[in-house]
Each structure stands twice: as C-alpha cells, then as structure tokens.
Amino acid sequence: MSARIAAAQAKQAAKTPKRKNQSSASGYGVGMKMVLDLVGGAVVGLVFGLALDRTLGTEPWGVLILLSLGMIAGFRLMLRSASQYANSSAKVDDAEAGDSGSTNKGQDN
DSSP states (O other), X not given: OHHHHHHHHHHHHHHSOOOSSOOTTHHHHHHHHHHHHHHHHHHHHHHHHHHHHHHHOOXXXXXXXXXXXXXXXXXXXXXXXXXXXXXXXXXHHHHHHHHHHGGGTTOOO
C-alpha cells in the first residue's frame, strides 16, 4: 500500500513541478510590498504636509497637496512593483517552457 502511495505522489509531483526561482510565499510578499508602498507614500505626504502647514501657516493646503502627491507616488511604486513581478513571472514561465521543449532541439529526424 505504501508503495502505491509513493508512486502516486511521485506521479503527481512529475505533473506539477515547482518553479525554481519562486517560493510559495513570494506572491504574499509582493502584495505586502504593494500595500506598504501605497500606505507609506500617503503617510509620508501627510506628515510632510502637516509639518509644512504648521511652519508656514497654510492650514489645509499643505496637507491636501502633499497627501495627494504622496498617494500618487505610492500608486506609481505599486504599479512598478506589479509590473516587475509580472515580467519576472513571465520570464520564469518562458524559461520553463523553453526547458521542456529543449529535449528535441538540434535533432533532425
């Protein structure tokens, strides 16, 4: 019975190979980085806006302008991270597809 289970597990592992360059938690890490980029940009804009308003006496305008700029910067960082993750994931997929097709390369039948 244990030999059959081991054979079935080996067969399943052969069907779904793990990616070499990507762990199972990498998607979670990228998601957390995106959230922190967005929130961090807004918080930095808020803090600098409050400081500017307090020093110059321009009560709501510094917060509004710098908070908006911080949120825009956070969105840009988030989109850049998503683009980099998508590109690296596509490269890994292409490399895996190329490796599986490379067994017949250079053979003329």
